[in-house]
Amino acid sequence: MDFKDYYSIMGIERNASQDVIKRAYRKLARKYHPDVSKEAGAESRFKEVGEAYAVLKDPEKRAAYDQLGANWKAGQDFQPPPDWDAGFEFSGGGPAAGDASAYSDFFESLFGHSFGSAQAGRRPAGFHARGEDHHAKVLIDLEDAYHGASRSITLRTPELDSSGRVTTKQRTLNVKIPKGVKQGQRIRLSGQGAPGLGQGQAGDLYLEIEFNPNSLYRVEGRDVYLDLPVTPWEAALGATVKAPTPNGPVDLTIPEGTTSGRKLRLRKRGIPGNPPGDLYVAPQITLPPADSKAAKALYQKMERELAFNPRSRLGV
């Protein structure tokens, strides 16, 4: 397990005051909040910052963490020393129920044991309540949104055993993903949330759709974007080229005189639905390398015969 340097994660000194810690957290949280930030990796950065703050804002946890000493480096292999936490008492404040993976193994090994104990205790007989709703993410491929799919998902739910200890229960569900789903959309599975108490109904499970990162396509709502490399002659003279789409390859007409930054729209070739999305293709004009005599000669011929100054608008 890797040691985590919570101070460097938050970009603060080891002797920072609680006010400084809070300000640093607020600033980083705004920057990396997954609902606000479009930066790649924002979500994992946000979780890391959240974990660092959960420890450093709490004087008990911070003192215990500081006791590990300043000699540890981030990423170093780490095992908590025996009795490292003797004399400290933690008052809970762990990750939200149903989100067992919220914090790192490093955090769990230090502070994990004290969670959930506050929930122990018996309900009076005859008490009925509806179970809580649970939320989980389901990762699908873009192609699944085009065709529909079924996904097997494994959920880990923290539960209290008969002696009041927290254990993680695993269950696997097969779920149908309907055609035409969008990023962030939710599927409700009635009765698949937490069990009810007494004769109370079980809660619901909400699955949030998230697309696996895709090296070809970018998705916004039901619209899909593709960068398509084209040769300078295809762009200049026009051509019909093969282009991939999540539905299989198509023949695409590149109009004569295509320039960088221009986009071509393929209507209704985005994610299906009512209305269906469009597929946007951005041609990327790609130069052949001048890595042979023949290639060099061709470039030199263009240089001689085409009176072309791409900087004429710049006045030079």
Place this chain on the structure above:
Amino acid sequence: MNQKTLTGILLDEGIDLSLNDLSRACSSSIEWVIELVEEGVLEPIGHEQADWRFPGTSLQKARVALRLQQDLGINLAGVALALDMLDEIDTLRSRLCWFEINDI
């Protein structure tokens, strides 16, 4: 192990949620959802609170509101402002894209 394939309900514009559905799905109080309506974040159909129906897409918005409120420590007026601005950024992005398509 349950290997039957479950079919859920996709929460799109065609699905209605009640005040209770939303508050339960956000583990929040009914009052919190009412405040979201008062801030104009959620727009239910129906005049009386008892008849309120929310479009299925409201859950996504309510969950984002909940996370912004909890994670960034902003009040609901601030959450409403942030959500409006995020919507506006999305609109500007798609307009920018439109201009690129019609590039001369």
